[in-house]
Amino acid sequence: MPGIKKKRAVLTGAVMAASLLSLTAHAANKQQIEEGRRLFNQNCVVCHQPDAIGKPGFAPSLSNPELLSIASDKFLESTIRDGRVGTGMPPWAHLGRKKIKAIVAYLRSLSKVPNRSAEVDAEPAAHGDPRLGKTWFEDICATCHGKHGDGYEAGGTGTAIGKPGFLNKASDGFIRETIKHGRSNTRMRGFSGPDGLANLSDQEIDDIIVYMRTLPKKQ
Ligand code: HEC
Ligand code: HEC
Structure with missing residues (x-):
């Protein structure tokens, strides 16, 4: 054969x-x-x-x-x-x-x-109330990220999440996942679940994202 x-x-x-x-x-x-x-x-x-x-x-x-x-x-x-x-x-x-x-x-x-960025970037866009988001942002996030998300120059440890350099490149899914789960071994804790600094609901997180998208105009 x-x-x-x-x-x-x-x-x-x-x-x-x-x-x-x-x-x-x-x-x-x-x-x-x-x-x-x-x-x-x-x-x-x-x-x-x-x-x-x-x-x-x-x-x-x-x-x-x-x-x-x-x-x-x-x-x-x-x-x-x-x-x-x-x-x-x-x-x-x-x-x-x-x-x-x-x-x-x-x-x-x-x-x-594992790189799950494709899945995260494909998450739906945030929908919510920017006025409620503003309250959360100023109460919880501003301590580290600055009142308008201006970052280190505001005196905290958080990055400039209110500036276009970050916002123009990050999808709503990227921001949502970061707020939910935080970043281990950094000062950025997750805000979802009882271990979070605050236990924010999915809707409250979306309110914050919608508000964050308005921040570049305030810089
Ligand atoms: C105790 C301080 C602290 C608080 C409070 C805090 N963050 Fe952070 N956040 C950080 C730090 C620090 C980092 C960057 C991690 C690092 O240094 O490696 C970060 C990173 C981020 C990032 C990723 C930014 C990037 O440059 O990729 C987002 C988005 C974010 N935070 C959103 C929020 C939001 C929204 C809130 C309020 C609900 C919040 N953070 C509250 C400290 C904080
Ligand atoms: C002079 C200091 C400095 C140098 C040098 C520098 N970086 Fe950065 N980098 C920063 C700061 C500060 C930030 C956070 C900016 C902010 O507040 O959003 C950053 C943010 C980043 C981010 C975004 C991280 C996130 O959490 O979203 C990446 C990626 C990055 N740098 C990569 C690099 C690489 C790669 C190099 C070298 C080619 C580099 N950087 C050199 C200071 C620096």
Whole structure:
């Protein structure tokens, strides 16, 4: 049965080629992560600290599992590229796309959480009452994020969540998940459930998001 033998040989060849390809992909990925680590240590470590753990009131953690699980590559790459105007986060467009992608690959290697950003970004838009949201925001969020969400410059540890640099890149789902679950090992606690600083309902969280979308006009 020479036909079968030939088929088998072709198959073995295909399997070998495929595993060689995946080996090469693996090596390329490792190389990309190494390149990202080098670039991170060169450019970002002064603010975001070794292993990207962040420093309260100075620069957020970038190795945080809750952040990495909901942040899309697009969110991370465009935030790095454009920085955040009016905050301590400078733009890095001059590094170019390839290097920025390598940095993101490195950040993702710091916490091997599943990336559910597609699902989170596809969540429905927030609907609610901005006047109620304002009350919650000023009562609970302003202590750390500033009255208008202006961030560290207001004296707290929370980032500039009322400025366009954040709001133009974050989906309602991203904001909703962050408010619900917080970010472990940072001052950002979850606001849903009995362990939260306040046990906000889904509707109250949406009221806050709707209000946050009006903040850039108040800066
Ligand atoms: C005790 C302080 C504190 C309070 C209160 C607080 N936050 Fe935060 N929040 C933080 C910190 C700190 C971070 C960034 C985490 C880090 O430093 O790594 C953060 C991050 C966030 C982010 C992600 C921003 C980004 O740059 O990606 C959102 C959204 C957010 N907070 C919303 C809220 C809202 C809405 C409230 C009120 C319901 C609130 N926070 C209350 C401290 C706080
Ligand atoms: C001079 C200090 C500084 C340097 C250098 C710096 N950052 Fe930042 N970065 C910040 C600050 C401050 C923020 C938070 C801004 C705000 O309040 O919204 C930030 C925010 C970020 C965020 C958003 C995180 C989140 O929680 O949403 C990312 C991603 C980021 N930086 C990546 C980088 C990368 C990658 C580099 C190096 C190429 C870098 N940063 C260099 C200060 C810095």
